[in-house]
Amino acid sequence: MTGTVAVVGSSVAGVRTAQALRTEEHGGPVVLIGAEAGLPYDKPPLSKQFLAGTWGADRITLLTEAAARAAGIELRLGVPAQHLDVAGREVLLADGHRVSYDHVVIATGSAARPSPWPVASGVHVLRTLDDSRALRADLERPGPVVVVGGGFIGAEVAATARASGHAVTVVDPLPAPIGRLLGPEIGELMGQVHQRHGVDTRLGVGVQDITGEAGNLMVTLTDGRQVEAATVVVGIGAIPTTGWLAESGLLVDNGVVCDEYCRAVERDDVWAVGDVARWDHPRLGEAVRVEHWTNAVEQAACVAFNLTHSGQLRGYAPTEYVWSDQYDWKIQIVGQPRAAVKHRFIGEPGAEPPRFAVVYSDGDSRLAGALAVNWPKALVACRRLLAVGASSDEAAKLVETLLVPTVA
Amino acid sequence: MPRLTADVELCQGYGNCTTTASDVYDVDDDGKVVLLRQIIDDADRSRVEEATRSCPVNALRVLDR
Numbered sequence: 001m002t003g004t005v006a007v008v009g010s011s012v013a014g015v016r017t018a019q020a021l022r023t024e025e026h027g028g029p030v031v032l033i034g035a036e037a038g039l040p041y042d043k044p045p046l047s048k049q050f051l052a053g054t055w056g057a058d059r060i061t062l063l064t065e066a067a068a069r070a071a072g073i074e075l076r077l078g079v080p081a082q083h084l085d086v087a088g089r090e091v092l093l094a095d096g097h098r099v100s101y102d103h104v105v106i107a108t109g110s111a112a113r114p115s116p117w118p119v120a121s122g123v124h125v126l127r128t129l130d131d132s133r134a135l136r137a138d139l140e141r142p143g144p145v146v147v148v149g150g151g152f153i154g155a156e157v158a159a160t161a162r163a164s165g166h167a168v169t170v171v172d173p174l175p176a177p178i179g180r181l182l183g184p185e186i187g188e189l190m191g192q193v194h195q196r197h198g199v200d201t202r203l204g205v206g207v208q209d210i211t212g213e214a215g216n217l218m219v220t221l222t223d224g225r226q227v228e229a230a231t232v233v234v235g236i237g238a239i240p241t242t243g244w245l246a247e248s249g250l251l252v253d254n255g256v257v258c259d260e261y262c263r264a265v266e267r268d269d270v271w272a273v274g275d276v277a278r279w280d281h282p283r284l285g286e287a288v289r290v291e292h293w294t295n296a297v298e299q300a301a302c303v304a305f306n307l308t309h310s311g312q313l314r315g316y317a318p319t320e321y322v323w324s325d326q327y328d329w330k331i332q333i334v335g336q337p338r339a340a341v342k343h344r345f346i347g348e349p350g351a352e353p354p355r356f357a358v359v360y361s362d363g364d365s366r367l368a369g370a371l372a373v374n375w376p377k378a379l380v381a382c383r384r385l386l387a388v389g390a391s392s393d394e395a396a397k398l399v400e401t402l403l404v405p406t407v408a
Numbered sequence: 409m410p411r412l413t414a415d416v417e418l419c420q421g422y423g424n425c426t427t428t429a430s431d432v433y434d435v436d437d438d439g440k441v442v443l444l445r446q447i448i449d450d451a452d453r454s455r456v457e458e459a460t461r462s463c464p465v466n467a468l469r470v471l472d473r
């Protein structure tokens with residue numbers, strides 16, 4: 001394939017696709033189109049090191065101009081794509097320019113679900129570098145912080161704000177927010193971690209309303225109680241960015257709907273990758289969309305391969321993996337704990353610092369997933385076993401042997 | 409032949425490298441990356457480069473000697 005590949009979206013999924021196309025020896029032009037004007041950057045540090053101020057913007061750059069030049073990637077940054085003309089094979093940009101392509105890769109990711117509480121200032125969402133900068137600036141002033149949403153991003157923001165000395169309250173309508181993913185027991189442990197670090201939690205209660213302005217906000221909860229805040233962070237999920245495809249004729253339903261090879265249905269020259277892609281997972285037998293960093297990278301490699309090897313397409317069947325750093329917990333999760341029927345604890349959740357793993361098994365006693373806290377080696381072991389369809393007993397036994405470190 | 413480096417200070421033990429190239433990278437008991445080989449064949453280069461790009465903290469390099 002020597003034609004032009006247009007990649008729309010310049011974050012990790014788009015950048016890694018462009019790079020992987022070169023690895024697969026695609027010889028034609030690669031054009032990377034991105035709405036944001038700055039160089040492509042990485043998102044996980046935006047709720048961690050960048051928000052805390054320990055890393056600068058230069059440390060989260062995904063692709064420098066020099067690296068793009070060296071790889072022969074043409075950057076078209078600062079102008080969003082507005083329409084995809086599938087029949088004419090053109091991307092229409094908001095400034096009226098058109099980019100012709102032979103293949104297009106949709107990598108427009110997702111956007112933060114907006115705060116439903118209209119307040120002039122002081123209420124933040126966190127998705128982009130600008131979001132993180134604005135929140136960081138507000139966190140430089142003293143005053144209590146309320147975090148709405150106790151998922152990964154909410155929990156990370158709470159930990160970061162707490163570490164910089166703020167009084168922090170986490171509000172979530174679920175009694176154990178992380179429990180939705182990992183089971184109630186872990187959800188409860190996680191709640192205790194917040195409390196142990198001096199973060200107040202209001203769980204099982206929602207937000208009724210937010211009023212005021214930056215520095216002087218009042219959060220009213222559904223149980224009628226009120227919490228004062230200088231700054232509020234709303235972390236209530238993300239929505240795939242597909243608005244620009246509304247008139248493309250592509251099938252969009254909670255993401256761009258793709259076949260198992262990550263091609264938009266009924267097209268062999270339109271692909272999707274990363275947070276925006278909802279594809280037919282061959283092993284799970286259902287359409288899934290995954291909002292994790294590692295998925296974006298692995299899917300990028302798969303799309304680049306398939307795009308350059310039309311005769312030997314590979315189905316995309318990844319093993320889900322995500323990490324999250326909260327307080328003194330380095331959490332790593334692999335597979336699908338939420339699909340599990342049983343689980344087993346190994347290690348010491350109560351130790352200082354804690355180090356433990358949870359091995360989840362499905363109805364057929366096969367390993368469904370694993371969670372590791374401060375224990376990368378256990379996670380790597382389970383990640384390998386999952387890929388080969390091992391039993392959960394085998395996984396538990398192996399992890400137990402890791403409790404006794406080997407002498408290097 | 410390409411030479412490999414790993415920055416153990418940067419490494420967070422995310423383990424993506426060893427998932428992509430288990431013959432080249434591993435993770436030790438402390439959750440840090442271990443290079444199983446310092447030098448790789450040219451033929452392995454693109455696969456190992458893919459592994460370096462899967463590292464969330466950019467701790468891995470493939471150098472031209």
Ligand SMILES: Cc1cc2nc3c(=O)[nH]c(=O)nc-3n(C[C@H](O)[C@H](O)[C@H](O)COP(=O)(O)OP(=O)(O)OC[C@H]3O[C@@H](n4cnc5c(N)ncnc54)[C@H](O)[C@@H]3O)c2cc1C
Pocket residue numbers: 008009010011012013014033034035036043044045046047079080081082107108109110111126127128153241244273274275276290291292293294296321322323324325
């Ligand atoms: C604060 C934060 C912390 C996170 N932490 C973790 C973590 O610890 N571990 C983990 O596994 N995952 C984490 N994630 C999730 C991970 O970052 C995402 O899964 C990943 O960024 C998805 O990459 P993507 O390229 O598919 O989409 P996105 O990162 O959403 O990028 C999409 C890009 O497309 C651009 N774009 C959108 N519309 C257009 C248009 N019309 N034209 C041109 N360009 C457009 C956007 O500007 C953006 O640059 C975190 C996410 C956030 C926000």
Ligand code: SF4
Pocket residue numbers: 414418419420421422423424425426433435440441462463464465466467468
């Ligand atoms: S992917 Fe990076 S952070 Fe993870 S184990 Fe390998 S070197 Fe360390």
